[in-house]
Amino acid sequence: MGHGHDHDHDHDHDDVSLRVKALESLLVERGYLATDAVDKLAEAYEHDVGPMNGARVVARAWSDPAFKARLLEDGSKAIAELGYGGFEGGHVIVCENSDDLHNVVVCTLCSCYPWSVLGLPPTWYKEPTYRARVVVEPRTVIGEFGYAVPADKAIRVWDSSAEVRYLVLPQRPAGTEGLSEDELAALVTRDSMIGVGLPLEPARA
Amino acid sequence: MRRAHDVGGMEGFGPLTPDSGEYGFHADFERRMFGITMCALGKGLVSSVDEFRWGVEQLAPEEYFASNYYERWISPIERALFDRGQLGPGELTRRAQEIAAGASVPRLDEPEWSDGFVGFVRTAGSFGQPADATARYKPGDRIRLKDVDPPVHTRLPTYARGKVGVIERVHGRNILPDVRAVKQGDVWEHTYLIVFDAQAVFGERAEAGQQLTLDVWESYIESLEA
Numbered sequence: 001m002g003h004g005h006d007h008d009h010d011h012d013h014d015d016v017s018l019r020v021k022a023l024e025s026l027l028v029e030r031g032y033l034a035t036d037a038v039d040k041l042a043e044a045y046e047h048d049v050g051p052m053n054g055a056r057v058v059a060r061a062w063s064d065p066a067f068k069a070r071l072l073e074d075g076s077k078a079i080a081e082l083g084y085g086g087f088e089g090g091h092v093i094v095c096e097n098s099d100d101l102h103n104v105v106v107c108t109l110c111s112c113y114p115w116s117v118l119g120l121p122p123t124w125y126k127e128p129t130y131r132a133r134v135v136v137e138p139r140t141v142i143g144e145f146g147y148a149v150p151a152d153k154a155i156r157v158w159d160s161s162a163e164v165r166y167l168v169l170p171q172r173p174a175g176t177e178g179l180s181e182d183e184l185a186a187l188v189t190r191d192s193m194i195g196v197g198l199p200l201e202p203a204r205a
Numbered sequence: 206m207r208r209a210h211d212v213g214g215m216e217g218f219g220p221l222t223p224d225s226g227e228y229g230f231h232a233d234f235e236r237r238m239f240g241i242t243m244c245a246l247g248k249g250l251v252s253s254v255d256e257f258r259w260g261v262e263q264l265a266p267e268e269y270f271a272s273n274y275y276e277r278w279i280s281p282i283e284r285a286l287f288d289r290g291q292l293g294p295g296e297l298t299r300r301a302q303e304i305a306a307g308a309s310v311p312r313l314d315e316p317e318w319s320d321g322f323v324g325f326v327r328t329a330g331s332f333g334q335p336a337d338a339t340a341r342y343k344p345g346d347r348i349r350l351k352d353v354d355p356p357v358h359t360r361l362p363t364y365a366r367g368k369v370g371v372i373e374r375v376h377g378r379n380i381l382p383d384v385r386a387v388k389q390g391d392v393w394e395h396t397y398l399i400v401f402d403a404q405a406v407f408g409e410r411a412e413a414g415q416q417l418t419l420d421v422w423e424s425y426i427e428s429l430e431a
Binding site (some may be wrong): 037047159189 | 379
């Protein structure tokens with residue numbers, strides 16, 4: 001096998017869990033790991049960095065035309081106004097949905113994703129099925145998530161193959177006039193910011 | 206050569222399984238593996254994200270497809286230790302057996318380093334540089350991508366090789382992953398947003414009217430087209 005790949009090919013969770021513990025143990029001994037850094041990163045990406053951040057960005061864009069203009073001009077800079085940044089968020093471009101165009105994001109080569117606004121990606125986003133199919137048949141794939149993109153709307157698929165990360169700005173749902181930014185944020189789903197779904201409607205929130 | 210990770214346009218997959226809006230982790234080993242990898246980058250064990258990705262890409266296809274996403278992250282870290290002479294044959298397996306038999310994972314806290322590093326992960330800005338006058342292409346240019354088959358890491362997916370698209374934006378300058386992945390230095394190049402008609406890439410298989418975009422480094426571009 002070479003390269004230290006001496007494990008067997010059993011992929012059950014117990015085996016993987018043991019190998020990860022063994023790796024952590026060896027890295028601590030060799031000075032390549034601080035246990036408290038691992039703890040703090042897990043805590044942050046489990047609780048503080050997630051799609052609720054992106055939802056706030058979208059709700060602000062729906063409520064504040066000047067912010068929306070800045071967001072479309074320079075995504076990461078406008079996002080930083082709300083305090084979000086860091087790894088996989090240093091260069092964000094915001095893709096605005098319209099009556100004519102629906103946007104959907106993928107990374108076919110790995111799983112690049114705008115961590116600063118969406119957190120860590122969901123399982124299906126990382127798996128080969130989505131990555132293989134959405135570039136060829138986005139309308140069908142989005143349909144499998146429960147949204148039938150209208151036939152007269154073009155679809156643009158963004159393959160995040162370099163350093164830019166993409167966030168979809170969904171259209172503001174009808175019937176949301178007068179809602180506060182907090183109320184609007186509650187309608188913004190993770191899927192609507194990847195492009196495989198729509199925001200919730202007010203009655204369903 | 207095409208490897209398992211390069212799946213864009215591959216046929217034969219089944220339907221998607223939507224979820225309920227998750228983020229974060231699903232198991233404790235995922236939680237640990239995320240931080241282990243960040244530390245390996247932060248402590249310089251793995252020299253760059255490109256070296257890390259190239260490590261994942263060298264998994265055998267049957268292993269790649271059978272593995273959990275974070276499970277695929279084990280191999281690049283193992284490889285980096287092995288390459289530095291810090292991991293002997295069978296050592297990881299032996300350690301796993303010791304842990305299965307009751308050995309504990311040692312703990313090393315470094316509050317000052319950890320606070321600084323976690324802060325950096327959560328606030329770092331762009332690692333790129335603005336575009337400058339040396340950019341060879343401009344928005345509106347019709348270009349053909351190279352039809353190449355690199356033996357090592359690249360961010361040019363197989364499906365796009367040799368295809369024609371239009372440059373929509375100049376993103377700026379970024380370090381070329383193909384060279385950094387194999388620790389041969391930092392080569393800065395302009396990166397571009399290319400827009401394709403999906404049928405020009407995938408033929409009739411693609412849905413009519415669909416656009417597809419890709420971000421490419423300048424050296425992935427073969428030529429200007431008429």
